[in-house]
Amino acid sequence: MASVVLKNVVKRFGSTTAVDNLSIEIKDKEFAVLVGSSGCGKSTALRMIAGLETITSGEIYIGDTRVNDMPPRERDVAMVFQNYALYPHMSVRENMGFGLKIRKLSDKEIDERVREAADILGLNELLDRKPKELSGGQRQRVAVGRAIVRKPKVFLFDEPLSNLDAKLRVAMRAEISKLHRRLEATIVYVTHDQVEAMTMADRIFIMSKGVLQQSGAPMEVYSRPVNRFVAGFIGSPAMNFIDATLVRGDGGLIVDAESFKVALPEAFNASLAGYVGRQIVFGVRPEDMALAGNGVSGEQNILTARAEVVELLGSEVFVYLSCGRHSIVARMEVPDRAIEVGDTLQVALKMPKTHVFDKDTSLTIA
Amino acid sequence: MNKKILSNVLFYIAVVLIALVVLFPFLWMLSSSFKTQVDIISWPPKLFFEPTLANYRKVFEEQDFLKYFINSTIVGGFAVALSLLLGLPAAYSIARFAQKKLAVFILLARLMPGISFLMPWYIIFSRLDLMDSYVALVLSHMLIALPIVVWIMSSYFEAIPRELEESAMVDGATRQHAFLAIILPLSGPGIITATTLSFIFSWNNFMFSQVLSMEKTKTLPIAVYNFLSYAEVDWGGVMAAAVAIMAPAIALTMIFQKYVVKGLTMGAVKG
Missing domain, CATH: 2.40.50.140 (Nucleic acid-binding proteins)
Incomplete structure (x- = not known):
């Protein structure tokens, strides 16, 4: 496990600035949620931590290592994607073991770790199925399983629940929170859903138009929003604003x-x-x-x-x-x-x- | 209701008309291959005649058909294999790194008349002492196969979600490894389409072999040409040879048509 630090990180795509001078510090074992409406730069920030997006300027640290120029595979992070990104031609077992196989773990150890993760997530019955034979919720579990078998320094979640129906979303929300406590993992979680942010986070980072608006514990940003954007974004229905x-x-x-x-x-x-x-x-x-x-x-x-x-x-x-x-x-x-x-x-x-x-x-x- | 029947009837009439126009030369060729020279040139054309296998016997006995068949297979096979080897990574790079200019450049090479390449090739290959060699023919046929592979596969790769290889890369794979372990295994239908089409185009190519090959590496279409002599045209032989050449191409298409249609429309939808 490790901390994640972003120092003055900027990302530009051509003339548009997706992330503007973002500085955040996520502590070891913390559940950090980046939240904001679509296009606010939260996913770009996450992808920069993963190494899937280059950094225009600034620095990113995972633990004590500066990872700016490190390819994703050397950063020791695991990522869960919104569309699950399961490998369609591989069984659940092979999907979960893929990263371990690349790291040349012995077959025995791969098998043990996959079994362990399958136990935690209730996937034991499904190990030999292909992704297309699974329901949305099961796919989501496999994607999470593929991340936890790796035992990475940091878990990255990119809107993992937004493809699930409402009921399943609530169940998975609780399950991911439970998983966080169990694994004592550092988690960076991106969502546009303020309810997810409020219920799961140790600390919320609210972004708008590429700029960090406020960070703090859920109740802190709820009761002491620094500006009108944060006040309107957190809480449902949204805060009433009255000209007076x-x-x-x-x-x-x-x-x-x-x-x-x-x-x-x-x-x-x-x-x-x-x-x-x-x-x-x-x-x-x-x-x-x-x-x-x-x-x-x-x-x-x-x-x-x-x-x-x-x-x-x-x-x-x-x-x-x-x-x-x-x-x-x-x-x-x-x-x-x-x-x-x-x-x-x-x-x-x-x-x-x-x-x-x-x-x-x-x-x-x- | 009546309107629906009428429109159906009109639709099938149109289908039959179009099919007739398209298939007529083929049917003409097929029937002529079983006719004697006299029957072929008789007027009005004979619909009913006594079929003969003499033309086919000539093709397979007098001509060294098997040799040409093997030549065509070698040239087509190697040209397609090498085109896949070069074209798959190229197509992937075009799809993922938006190299549109490069893609257009490759298409341009395909759109230029093949004959404009022949003169320089002739000179280059003669100087290198590569005339009538498989190397020269395979290289020339790659001009046909490579653009097909690149174009079909780049739109195919574009349709595969990026997250799959990103996930693999976060999991510890290099981009090359992700391409080989994740993207390629998912590209079967696209690869079959590209392979089938480029092999058929190579199989049917006449011009390159006509100029670059002599007795040793002559391919099938040239064999048909052998039936045309200064004295007379042996139409029955030509037709029988043409049927024999077309048979593998048609068989390939029929076996893989499901994939070919899928692969082609996939590209079409993606634009």
Whole structure:
């Protein structure tokens, strides 16, 4: 096992910059997730770690070794691809043993390692099948198995679950997390799915347009996003962003969104001092809203809105609200009296959990 | 419903017409090979006649047909084998490293009339004392086989997901090893297509052997030419020889047609 360090890594394809000055440090045995929408450079970053893509400038270290000019085969990493990339003409056993055979391990040892991995992944019955005789989930397991038999320094996963159906994805998610604990492996995992990132990662690296936006533990990036992009990317449904003006009220600072006014907690005062009287973007997560009188109390934290769409999920309900010119999504517990489309609701915001962004720079102010 | 029947009928009429036009010379050749010289040149053409095997006897007894057959096989076989040896890696490199210019260059060599190569070849091979040698013929026939191999295989390789060899390379293989162990075993249908087509084109080639070979290395199409003399044209012999030459090519095509169609359309779809 080993750490992975990227120092000021840049990748250009012609005139487009896919990865721009990326510096990240992944600790030994850490489960690191690179997340971002498609084209953000996360896969390119992963492929540069694997050695499948050259580096325009910067340095990459695996352990203490600078690997910039090393071909993939010398880096001692294993990679799981989105489309599994199983060798169609080889059996599961041969697929898993391929890398070991190249490394000239004895047949006995190859057999042992393949068996061991097959035990972990429940592939024992399938060892003599060809990839085309397997289901999507089984192929995925074989791809993971082919990686773990190698006992590499670092595991690289490139969107490994995105070809699976929703149910299987949830199951594999848990399984990969379990595998990580069991193998005590360093894992770099790329996904566009923020749920995967939140549930699996020790540390999340959020990228946009080739630039690292923020890194941190899942709860850290969730509760303290550094900018509007991160705030909107992490969490589902996405955070509501409301254009508003910051004004001084009797007790403290007030967010004036025309159709509603809410008071910010005192803790926000210091950092917002310079923004009084200016346009800001007010951010509130759907899950930080509740029907008034439903456990969230206060006076200056309530807005009145009309329910436009109501999505009942069983345990909870998504309500799409309109409040003046603002559209707001709320994610709430199912109330005793069902919410109907067209109802006028009193919605309370958990003000300490809200965010304020600079309208021009999109950076988080409070 | 009636419209559908009508369109079906029209479709099959068109198919039959096209087939007739395409197959007529072949049928003419086949029937003539069983006719006597008198029957062949009689007017109107005889649809019913007493078939004779004399023409075939002439081809196989008077002419050294077997020798020419072996020559054609040697020349075609080596030309195709060497073209695969050079063409497969070339096609792979064109497919993976987007060497479009190189690909066009190879195609150009194929599109240039073969006769324009003959003059320099004649001079070069005579100076090297390689006239009437298998070496010269095999090299010249590679001009036919190599571009076919490169073009069919490069589009075939493009259709194989890159991740397969990337995975092999991360697993510890060199690119060459990945090509041999992963890509080639998956390219069977493409290789069969390229092999069949280039062998047939080499088999059918007349011009190169006519100029570069003499008695020792003469190939089959030249043997047909032997039946044309200054005094008269032995049409029955020509036709029988032509049938004998075509038979292996047709047999090859029929055996491998499934792959040939697959291989060709694969390239077509990929553009």
